[in-house]
Amino acid sequence: MTARTLYDKIWDDHLVDEAADGTCLLYIDRHLVHEVTSPQAFEGLRMTGRAVRAPEKTIAVPDHNVPTTLDRANAATMTEDSRIQVAALDKNAKDFGIQYYPVSDVRQGIVHIVGPEQGWTLPGMTVVCGDSHTATHGAFGSLAHGIGTSEVEHVLATQTLIQRKAKNMKVEITGSLRPGVTAKDITLSVIGETGTAGGTGYVIEYCGQAIRELSMEGRMTVCNMAIEGGARAGLIAPDEKTYAYCMGRPHAPKGAAWEAAVAYWKTLFSDEGAHWDKVVTLKGEDIAPVVTWGTSPEDVLPITGVVPNPADFTGGKVDAVQRSLDYMGLKPGQKLSDIAIDTVFIGSCTNGRIEDLRAAAAILKGKKKKDGIRAMVVPGSGLVRAQAEEEGLAQIFIDAGFEWRLAGCSMCLAMNPDQLAPGERCAATSNRNFEGRQGRGGRTHLLSPAMAAAAAITGRLTDVREMMV
Amino acid sequence: MQKFTTLTGIAAPMPLVNIDTDMIIPKQFLKTIARTGLGKNLFDEMRYNLDGTEIADFVLNQPAYRKAEIIIAGDNFGCGSSREHAPWALLDFGIRCVVATSFADIFYNNCFKNGILPVVMPQEVVEVLMADAKRGENARQTVDLVAQTVTTSDGQTFPFEVDAHRKHCLLNGLDDIGLTLEKATAIDSFEKKNAVSRPWA
Numbered sequence: 001m002t003a004r005t006l007y008d009k010i011w012d013d014h015l016v017d018e019a020a021d022g023t024c025l026l027y028i029d030r031h032l033v034h035e036v037t038s039p040q041a042f043e044g045l046r047m048t049g050r051a052v053r054a055p056e057k058t059i060a061v062p063d064h065n066v067p068t069t070l071d072r073a074n075a076a077t078m079t080e081d082s083r084i085q086v087a088a089l090d091k092n093a094k095d096f097g098i099q100y101y102p103v104s105d106v107r108q109g110i111v112h113i114v115g116p117e118q119g120w121t122l123p124g125m126t127v128v129c130g131d132s133h134t135a136t137h138g139a140f141g142s143l144a145h146g147i148g149t150s151e152v153e154h155v156l157a158t159q160t161l162i163q164r165k166a167k168n169m170k171v172e173i174t175g176s177l178r179p180g181v182t183a184k185d186i187t188l189s190v191i192g193e194t195g196t197a198g199g200t201g202y203v204i205e206y207c208g209q210a211i212r213e214l215s216m217e218g219r220m221t222v223c224n225m226a227i228e229g230g231a232r233a234g235l236i237a238p239d240e241k242t243y244a245y246c247m248g249r250p251h252a253p254k255g256a257a258w259e260a261a262v263a264y265w266k267t268l269f270s271d272e273g274a275h276w277d278k279v280v281t282l283k284g285e286d287i288a289p290v291v292t293w294g295t296s297p298e299d300v301l302p303i304t305g306v307v308p309n310p311a312d313f314t315g316g317k318v319d320a321v322q323r324s325l326d327y328m329g330l331k332p333g334q335k336l337s338d339i340a341i342d343t344v345f346i347g348s349c350t351n352g353r354i355e356d357l358r359a360a361a362a363i364l365k366g367k368k369k370k371d372g373i374r375a376m377v378v379p380g381s382g383l384v385r386a387q388a389e390e391e392g393l394a395q396i397f398i399d400a401g402f403e404w405r406l407a408g409c410s411m412c413l414a415m416n417p418d419q420l421a422p423g424e425r426c427a428a429t430s431n432r433n434f435e436g437r438q439g440r441g442g443r444t445h446l447l448s449p450a451m452a453a454a455a456a457i458t459g460r461l462t463d464v465r466e467m468m469v
Numbered sequence: 470m471q472k473f474t475t476l477t478g479i480a481a482p483m484p485l486v487n488i489d490t491d492m493i494i495p496k497q498f499l500k501t502i503a504r505t506g507l508g509k510n511l512f513d514e515m516r517y518n519l520d521g522t523e524i525a526d527f528v529l530n531q532p533a534y535r536k537a538e539i540i541i542a543g544d545n546f547g548c549g550s551s552r553e554h555a556p557w558a559l560l561d562f563g564i565r566c567v568v569a570t571s572f573a574d575i576f577y578n579n580c581f582k583n584g585i586l587p588v589v590m591p592q593e594v595v596e597v598l599m600a601d602a603k604r605g606e607n608a609r610q611t612v613d614l615v616a617q618t619v620t621t622s623d624g625q626t627f628p629f630e631v632d633a634h635r636k637h638c639l640l641n642g643l644d645d646i647g648l649t650l651e652k653a654t655a656i657d658s659f660e661k662k663n664a665v666s667r668p669w670a
Binding site (some may be wrong): 013016017019021023025027029036037040041043048050064065072079081082084086088122124125130131132137142145146147148149150151153154157158160161162164177196200201230231232252253257258260261262296315316317319320321413414422432434435436437 | 483484486487489491492495496497499500501502503514519527543544545548549550551552553556571572573574575578579582583632633634645646649650653654655656659660663667668669670
């Protein structure tokens with residue numbers, strides 16, 4: 001038999017139909033739904049009299065719009081249009097009989113954190129959601145990617161997706177990471193290397209010792225930003241850490257079914273000699289704590305660097321960098337560690353898991369944020385919040401002067417009231433630094449949770465390694 | 470879905486790389502439960518001042534391009550979020566075709582579901598089309614999906630590639646779901662087989 005990649009294997013096991021022209025119909029194991037990209041899809045079903053084909057494989061949770069302040073049970077904390085969107089999801093979940101975690105449920109949170117937490121996401125599955133960060137679930141060795149609303153409707157009605165197969169790309173991170181360097185630094189460094197279109201047309205498999213050494217939480221951070229690298233999906237082959245994470249989760253298989261599942265999951269790896277269309281290799285020990293300086297996730301540099309000069313770039317990037325620097329209010333040659341910030345945001349589907357909060361709390365313990373800095377921690381789910389409280393992390397954040405919020409997407413995309421004012425500068429653990437992403441005129445620097453904590457203490461972008469003993 | 474066969478119209482030049490979906494339609498406009506009405510907020514933050522007045526030099530505010538139906542842009546158009554609001558906003562404004570050197574995957578897909586044709590052209594062709602578009606409203610370009618060509622206002626014609634299935638759906642305005650439901654038997658038998666081989670899934 002021909003040697004296959006992990007992506008090839010998952011693809012083959014989900015192929016329902018292949019037309020003569022190569023158009024394929026792929027079966028979808030899990031469909032995650034949130035309030036922003038689904039109302040038009042449910043409306044489409046109603047207009048055509050179609051049902052949800054597999055409601056037991058469809059999971060909905062409101063996350064994008066929901067306020068994260070402690071008073072959110074009060075409907076007045078939401079704008080009218082947000083309230084309508086969340087109410088529409090409530091109704092659609094009920095009418096179509098799909099699995100639902102409403103705002104009032106302690107399990108509510110960001111859809112990409114809830115899926116794995118509840119055991120919906122398992123190795124070897126196909127997972128889709130009307131959200132580009134669905135790539136997160138690839139950490140389990142599942143083929144997971146974002147889709148548009150028309151495709152959401154298509155999956156609801158047929159439990160399949162029309163696809164053409166992507167190419168295979170291998171991203172290998174050799175060796176081990178140095179202290180102070182995290183999964184976020186890996187994924188940003190890869191995008192810095194390949195560019196935001198470097199993965200277009202590919203599914204990436206991340207591998208190598210540094211990836212193996214990551215926890216499941218870290219692997220989710222890496223895969224989460226595969227989309228920022230342009231890839232359709234990012235994957236990591238499952239191993240003992242994956243099985244250990246899944247075991248005992250509410251929707252994971254049990255008993256004999258668990259044994260059968262693990263036996264299957266053990267076949268999910270790229271064969272020796274499998275064909276790769278593109279290979280990128282980074283040395284783990286060369287990766288530094290990084291930050292973004294511009295308005296594209298590819299604008300990445302080690303924290304020890306300086307703001308680049310547009311003249312050092314070529315093609316369309318020359319104008320793009322000038323535009324970025326104007327927007328960001330930065331000058332070429334300025335030291336990145338001299339950039340003062342106003343706000344710190346810790347959270348999002350990239351870095352809103354328990355390990356992220358532990359990493360930030362480890363830096364903040366016994367310290368205070370700088371006066372005048374607005375700092376908030378938004379846990380990725382109600383369960384992450386509860387665990388952080390149990391572990392004493394919440395108290396560390398509160399003592400450091402952070403706001404300790406309820407779960408949601410929050411300031412990652414600023415659809416709820418958590419936004420930057422024009423010109424305000426934020427150290428953010430989220431995934432996009434686009435113009436206006438966190439609020440019109442807001443300036444975003446992406447970094448790891450530990451780096452965000454360090455920035456809160458000093459009030460400027462800071463090399464976290466200086467704070468580690 | 471609206472069919473797309475051929476289109477002759479004004480092309481707006483947007484010589485920027487990485488035009489992302491947050492630029493195309495900022496998040497505050499995603500709180501709608503309808504597909505229509507987003508055209509007035511297309512490129513909102515590039516198009517309007519904070520007080521709501523127009524930014525005069527933004528391309529779609531210039532008299533020559535207010536009725537543009539084609540956009541010519543740089544690399545990686547539509548990167549970022551999966552929001553279908555981006556093609557909905559383009560369509561609602563009147564844009565039926567975007568030409569760029571490359572597109573982000575999800576945005577590219579979303580266009581075809583909404584009667585918008587995304588055309589990938591090599592850098593040197595995009596430069597010719599960009600220069601032609603900069604000549605203003607009399608410089609109308611023609612996009613012919615049947616022949617798979619784009620023709621400049623002075624008659625230079627360039628071929629492009631498009632997936633046969635997507636072309637067929639766009640030319641005929643076909644609904645994907647209807648086509649897939651014709652394969653319901655194949656889906657049924659896949660589910661039966663799957664219930665045995667991967668019962669936990």
